Every structure is written in C-alpha cells, then in structure tokens.
Amino acid sequence: MYLKAFPLRCQGASGATRACPELHLSDMQGTPDEVxxxxxxxxxxxxxxxxxxxxxxxxxxxxxxxxxxSGIARSAAVVLSLILAPLPALIYQQRQRVRLLxxxxxxxxxxxxxxxxxxxxxxxxxxxREELQAADRQARLSHQLTLLGQFTAxxxxxxxxxxxxxxxxxxxxxxxRKEDGALCADLTQMLKEARYMSSIASTLLQAxxxxxxxxxxxxxxxxxxLEDALTAFRPEAKFLGVEFVEQFADAPxxxxxxxxxxxxxxxxxxxxxxxxxxxxGATVWVRLDPYRTAGAKVVARIEDNGPGVPESIREHxxxxxxxxxxxxxxxxxxxxxxxxxxxxxxxxxxxxTRDGGGASFVIELPPARFTRGHxxxxxxxxxx
Numbered sequence: 001m002y003l004k005a006f007p008l009r010c011q012g013a014s015g016a017t018r019a020c021p022e023l024h025l026s027d028m029q030g031t032p033d034e035v036x037x038x039x040x041x042x043x044x045x046x047x048x049x050x051x052x053x054x055x056x057x058x059x060x061x062x063x064x065x066x067x068x069x070s071g072i073a074r075s076a077a078v079v080l081s082l083i084l085a086p087l088p089a090l091i092y093q094q095r096q097r098v099r100l101l102x103x104x105x106x107x108x109x110x111x112x113x114x115x116x117x118x119x120x121x122x123x124x125x126x127x128x129r130e131e132l133q134a135a136d137r138q139a140r141l142s143h144q145l146t147l148l149g150q151f152t153a154x155x156x157x158x159x160x161x162x163x164x165x166x167x168x169x170x171x172x173x174x175x176x177r178k179e180d181g182a183l184c185a186d187l188t189q190m191l192k193e194a195r196y197m198s199s200i201a202s203t204l205l206q207a208x209x210x211x212x213x214x215x216x217x218x219x220x221x222x223x224x225x226l227e228d229a230l231t232a233f234r235p236e237a238k239f240l241g242v243e244f245v246e247q248f249a250d251a252p253x254x255x256x257x258x259x260x261x262x263x264x265x266x267x268x269x270x271x272x273x274x275x276x277x278x279x280x281g282a283t284v285w286v287r288l289d290p291y292r293t294a295g296a297k298v299v300a301r302i303e304d305n306g307p308g309v310p311e312s313i314r315e316h317x318x319x320x321x322x323x324x325x326x327x328x329x330x331x332x333x334x335x336x337x338x339x340x341x342x343x344x345x346x347x348x349x350x351x352x353t354r355d356g357g358g359a360s361f362v363i364e365l366p367p368a369r370f371t372r373g374h375x376x377x378x379x380x381x382x383x384x
Contacts, residue, residue, distance in 0.1 A: 219368035
C-alpha cells in the first residue's frame, strides 16, 4: 500500500533532481527479522570499535623493546599508546556522524515533498468533492425545472381557456355599457390586465426553457410598462405606506415585448413592496436613465431603501429556488424568470447595492433597430 498519488521530483542538497522514493508502509515499521538483524549489526560494530584500540599494541611492544630500560620512557610510550588507541573509533564516529547528518537532510527533504504531496491530494480531493456536490445540485435543479416546465405547460393550457372567456366577456360589456364612462374605464383596465396575463402565459414556458419563441412583436416604449406597473401597484403601496418616486428620462424604443418588460418590472416592484412592509419612510424609486450613447443599452432601475439582499445569496440571486423569504408564498422563481425572460431578448438584469442602504436592480434593454417610425436621433446620438 503506497501513500503517494502523483509522481513528483525531489531536489537534494546539491541541487540535483532525482525521483522521489515511494513511501511504503514497511519503511515505517520494520519486521521482527529486520529488527534482529539491525541489533546484530550494532553489536558487531561495538565489538569492532573495542578491538580497534588494540592496533597500538604492536607499536607499543616495539617501542618498549627499543627504548632504554628507563621507567619514564616506557611510561611515556604507554601513555601515548593509550591516547592514540581510540583514534580509529573517533574517525569512524566522525564519518558516521557526517553520514547521519546527510541522511537527516535527505529525510527532511523527503518529508517536505511528502507533505506537499499530501496537501496536493487533499486539495484535489476537496475540489472533486465540490465538483461532485455542484453536479448533484445541478442534476437536482434540472429535474426540478423539468417537472416545473411540465406542470407549467399543463397549467397554461387550462389557464388560457377561462382567461379567453373573461377577455371576450369584457369586450362585450365594453360594447354594451359604452355610455357609462366610469364603468368603461374600469372594464378597459380589467381587459388590459387580462390580455397582459395572456401574453405572459404564452412566454412563461419559453422562459423556463430559456428558448425564444418565433413570435413577431412591435418594439416597445420602455416608459409605458413602467407607468402601467406603477398604476397597478399604487393601491397596494398606499395601503402599506410606501411612496413611489418616478424619474423617467427620454429613451428610445426597445427590442423587447412590452409585456415582458412589464412582467420584469412588476416582479421587482412586488419584491420591493414585500421588503418594505412595516418600515418607516419606505420608498421605491422607479427610474429610466437618460439615453446618450447610440447603440448602448436602455437602462431602467428599481430601487428601494429596504434591508437589501444578504451577501450570502447575491451570487445565486438569479438562480431558481433562491429566496430570502421564509414564507411559503415565495418559491424563489421571480428573479430567475425575470432573468430568463430578458435573456431571450438580449436583455440583462443585475443587482447593485444602493448608496444609503437598500437594493437596486438594474434592467438593461437592447434599443430597437432603426425603422421608419423611430426617430433617427436615437440612433445617431444627436439631440432633437
């Protein structure tokens, strides 16, 4: 069983590169036979070191034979022999010390390489775990969206039938009660909302599939869906004590159906009202930025002075089933559908933190191409 997972190269103290040895479990703990052999080797070394001191005996015998028969000379020879006797053992110990130091340096290098190798294995394991978790989440999300698309297809079919009946009855009532101006105004607004619901129903399934339909549509005026959304939400805003602030600048038509722009804006305004519920000084700003550069996106902004979006979900804000609301009435599909609808028509939506606190959602819409009915100055960049 080996510890290494990836081939590495080790570098020695001299700078030479060599292959890293494999770390085997048997290197970490010897067998009984190996331990016994090591003990015998140490015993032999000890005996050799003890015997090595006998090398001075022949020279000492020669010196005693040659020196005069005086006690001082012979004593000096004996003392010198005793001093020189351990010299081979000292030389051997010094060589062993150098060898052990080199082995220690190599062991430290090998330890560092193995530690780096282990960190690499841990890092790649963590990455693989994250990728597997992401793939699992994506698979679950795809399954949920498939089920949602199937449900929506059936629901839209059942939804459009009574909606068509309601729209037809409203048209008949408008023709029958055309003398009553107040009633006709209410009926006209109801018919407008019913047609809006029908248009949204026809594009909702396409948004879930992220596929653009082949329908033909007129380039829309961006101010109109903004004004319609304000009209639709004013009663609710008044009930909640929320103030609407309108700031509309001149902008060209956009290459996005009016009901799509309206659906995105209404979803954002509904979220803003929900976030501002029960807050003092609650305000929603509905802005249409001035258009100054030909070919640039037309930019609309929906801002509020509420709590904003937590940092923990900002990166996944436009993914399905992501919401900061704990209520069952919100499934986390509103921003996902808004982004999907705009993406079908080359539009974009993004989140920004608002100066002074709150949330700011920026809607970017592609300007309509030049046609006979569109003023040329929007495309040339000139002013009227």
